[in-house]
Amino acid sequence: MSWTEERIQTLKTMWEGGQTASQIAEALGGVSRNAVIGKAHRLGLQSRPSPVVPKEAEAKAPSAPAAAPAPRAPSPPVAAAPAPVVAPPAPPAAPVAAAPAAPRASEPKPITITTDLSPRTPSDQQPVLRSVGPGGFVRQAPGEQQPPIAPAPPRRLVPAKPSPEIAGKTSLLDLNDKVCKWPLGHPGEPDFHFCGDKVNPGFPYCVEHCGHAYQAQLPRRDRRAPPLPFGGPRMR
DNA sequence: CCCTGATTCGC
DNA sequence: GCGAATCAGG
Numbered sequence: 001m002s003w004t005e006e007r008i009q010t011l012k013t014m015w016e017g018g019q020t021a022s023q024i025a026e027a028l029g030g031v032s033r034n035a036v037i038g039k040a041h042r043l044g045l046q047s048r049p050s051p052v053v054p055k056e057a058e059a060k061a062p063s064a065p066a067a068a069p070a071p072r073a074p075s076p077p078v079a080a081a082p083a084p085v086v087a088p089p090a091p092p093a094a095p096v097a098a099a100p101a102a103p104r105a106s107e108p109k110p111i112t113i114t115t116d117l118s119p120r121t122p123s124d125q126q127p128v129l130r131s132v133g134p135g136g137f138v139r140q141a142p143g144e145q146q147p148p149i150a151p152a153p154p155r156r157l158v159p160a161k162p163s164p165e166i167a168g169k170t171s172l173l174d175l176n177d178k179v180c181k182w183p184l185g186h187p188g189e190p191d192f193h194f195c196g197d198k199v200n201p202g203f204p205y206c207v208e209h210c211g212h213a214y215q216a217q218l219p220r221r222d223r224r225a226p227p228l229p230f231g232g233p234r235m236r
Numbered sequence: 237c238c239c240t241g242a243t244t245c246g247c
Numbered sequence: 248g249c250g251a252a253t254c255a256g257g
Contacts, residue, residue: 002249003248003249020239020240020241021240021241022239022240031250032250032251033240033241034241034250034251034252035249035250035251036250037240037241037242037243037250038242038243038248038249038250038251039248039249039250040241041241041242041243042248042249
């Protein structure tokens, strides 16, 4: 298997979407987890929260700490989470993909991104932390929701659409850093496409979908499965 | 053990 | 450029 444009796009999208290298490898088919990681690095995609910490042995430095070889660039995840105004800094749990039910691609399929966007209505929601911008979250009750926007007051949203293309649909190949990568529908289906709106700066999704993607940890009892940009059970 | 991502290095 | 082998933390 070679890294075709499409496969690279899929890799990028899934990687940025928070999928693990294993999941991506499985979806792509014909490549190993290592291959995915290796490619991701070569592409410059870089380090999402890794379980392995750089091991910053900086305990003792009598006089000359200097040197600081720092072979590893911890490079904070895209949205550095700054001062949470409110309580427990529930980490911006990326659109977790806790979907074990990934359909085994027994044969190398070009692309297999499973998606499940269980329609989740606002009324369905408990108090959530709505993203107001890179790292900033504001707690709100369902009733008192306001537009989660904060950074960059809307100017003229007219030219918001990156291209007339997305007026109808944004395909995998139309994705770039400027457009919302939130998938709509299911891959393989005729109308599958991505949101394509202008992204909330610093996030892979538009403001609206950031609201879906980033939510507070709720008490287990009234927590429901979060919407998954990828990897959800295939509905058919 | 399992998982994760990072890095190395022969190809 | 590629990815298996290896490393190292959770």
